[in-house]
Amino acid sequence: TQKTALNAIVFxxxxxxxxxxxxxxxxxxxxxxxIPTVFTLEEAYCIINKLKGRARNNFRPLYQ
Numbered sequence: 508t509q510k511t512a513l514n515a516i517v518f519x520x521x522x523x524x525x526x527x528x529x530x531x532x533x534x535x536x537x538x539x540x541x542i543p544t545v546f547t548l549e550e551a552y553c554i555i556n557k558l559k560g561r562a563r564n565n566f567r568p569l570y571q
Contacts, residue, residue, distance in 0.1 A: 509535050 513533065520528040546554070555566045 513531075517528060520526050555563065558566065
């Protein structure tokens with residue numbers, strides 16, 4: 508989407524305003540690295556034990 512916005516600005520200057528844009532000094536934002544969230548075994552059991560009905564039945568083999 509950053510490239511789309513840049514292309515829109517270039518189009519505006521070249522085709523609508525008829526103004527030379529010149530050299531652009533820009534850089535794209537870096538994608539941040541996300542560390543995945545991992546539950547401990549106790550946290551996973553706590554969450555599973557709070558489930559009811561069908562949702563809990565889906566996890567039955569994990570905690571028997």
